[in-house]
Amino acid sequence: MRYPSGLVQGAVLTFVLLGMQIIAQTPSSATNKERLPIIDMHMHTGMPHEVPPGIPAICRPVPCEGEGHATVDSKELMKKTLEIMDRYNIVKGFLSGVDLSAVDQWKAAAPKRFIASPFIFKTGTPASEELEQDILTGRFGGIGEIGAQLNGVLPNDPSLEPYFAIAEEHGLPVLIHTLGIGPYMPHFRSGAGSPLLLEDVLVRHPKLRLFVENAGYPFRDEMIAMMYQYPQLYADVSTISWVIPRTAFYDYLKAFIRAGLGKRIMFGSDQMVWPEKIGEAIEAIEQAPFLTERQKRDIFYNNAVYFLRLEDNFQK
Numbered sequence: 001m002r003y004p005s006g007l008v009q010g011a012v013l014t015f016v017l018l019g020m021q022i023i024a025q026t027p028s029s030a031t032n033k034e035r036l037p038i039i040d041m042h043m044h045t046g047m048p049h050e051v052p053p054g055i056p057a058i059c060r061p062v063p064c065e066g067e068g069h070a071t072v073d074s075k076e077l078m079k080k081t082l083e084i085m086d087r088y089n090i091v092k093g094f095l096s097g098v099d100l101s102a103v104d105q106w107k108a109a110a111p112k113r114f115i116a117s118p119f120i121f122k123t124g125t126p127a128s129e130e131l132e133q134d135i136l137t138g139r140f141g142g143i144g145e146i147g148a149q150l151n152g153v154l155p156n157d158p159s160l161e162p163y164f165a166i167a168e169e170h171g172l173p174v175l176i177h178t179l180g181i182g183p184y185m186p187h188f189r190s191g192a193g194s195p196l197l198l199e200d201v202l203v204r205h206p207k208l209r210l211f212v213e214n215a216g217y218p219f220r221d222e223m224i225a226m227m228y229q230y231p232q233l234y235a236d237v238s239t240i241s242w243v244i245p246r247t248a249f250y251d252y253l254k255a256f257i258r259a260g261l262g263k264r265i266m267f268g269s270d271q272m273v274w275p276e277k278i279g280e281a282i283e284a285i286e287q288a289p290f291l292t293e294r295q296k297r298d299i300f301y302n303n304a305v306y307f308l309r310l311e312d313n314f315q316k
C-alpha cells in the first residue's frame with residue numbers, strides 16, 4: 001500500500017522527534033528502569049590475587065593517583081555491585097572469579113543477572129574434565145576470564161587447548177586477557193598479550209565465541225587485523241574506560257569505530273574490587289563525543305545480545 005508522501009514524511013518526523021525526546025528524557029542520573037538496559041561483559045567476584053582492603057583503584061601510567069577504596073570482602077562487594085547494577089539497569093553480567101564458591105554465591109543471589117564463569121588463573125585449575133561437568137550441570141555458562149597471561153602463559157599455549165575445545169563444543173562464550181597491560185605480577189609479560197597469538201586458537205577453533213579484554217589494548221593494529229580476519233572474534237572495552245587517561249581510551253575506541261568494528265565491541269566494567277568504577281565506565285561511553293546514540297546502544301547492549309545469543313530480547 002502506498003501512502004501520500006507528505007503523510008510518510010510527517011510520520012517519519014514524528015518518529016524522529018519522539019526518538020529525540022526519549023533520548024533527552026534519559027539523563028545520566030536517571031535510575032533503574034528509566035535507563036535503557038546494559039549488559040556488563042566483564043565482572044569479577046574479586047581479584048585473582050590478594051589486595052589490601054581499602055587500597056585505591058589501579059591506574060596507568062604511573063605516576064598517577066587512583067581513586068576509591070577497595071571492597072575486598074566478597075559478600076560486601078556483591079551487595080555494592082548489585083546496588084550499582086540496579087542503579088544503572090545492568091540486566092546481565094558475565095561474572096568470573098578464582099574462588100568458585102564466591103561465583104556460586106553471587107549467582108545464587110541473582111540467578112538471572114549473572115552468567116557464571118570460572119576465572120582461569122593457573123592453567124589446569126579448574127581441570128577441564130571438572131569444568132565440563134560444571135557446564136553440563138549448568139553451573140557455568142561461560143569460560144574465563146582466561147588470565148593465564150598474568151602468569152606469562154601465551155594464549156596459544158597447549159595447556160589452554162582443552163578449555164577452548166570444551167567452549168567450542170558446548171558453544172560457550174570465552175573471555176581472555178590478551179593485551180599489553182595487566183597487574184604488576186612477577187610473571188606477567190606484555191609480550192604474551194599480542195592479539196596475533198590468538199590466531200592459532202581461532203584457526204583451530206573456528207566456532208569458538210571468543211572476546212578479548214580491552215580490545216587488546218594498546219595492540220590496536222594487531223587486534224583490528226584479527227577482528228577483520230576472524231568474524232567470530234569480539235572485544236570488550238572494560239578497564240581502559242577508567243584505568244588509563246580518558247583521552248587514550250577515546251583514541252583507542254575511536255580507531256575501532258572508524259575501522260567499522262562498532263558492532264563487535266561490548267561494554268564491560270571489570271570492576272574487580274572497586275564497584276564504584278562501574279558508573280565511571282558507563283559514563284565514559286555515554287560521554288564519548290564521537291559515538292552516536294545507536295553506537296552507544298550497540299556497545300552497551302545490542303552487541304552483547306547478539307554475541308550471547310539472547311536475540312529474543314534484541315532491541316531494535
Ligand SMILES: [Zn+2]
Binds near residue numbers: 042044145213270
Ligand atoms: Zn578482568
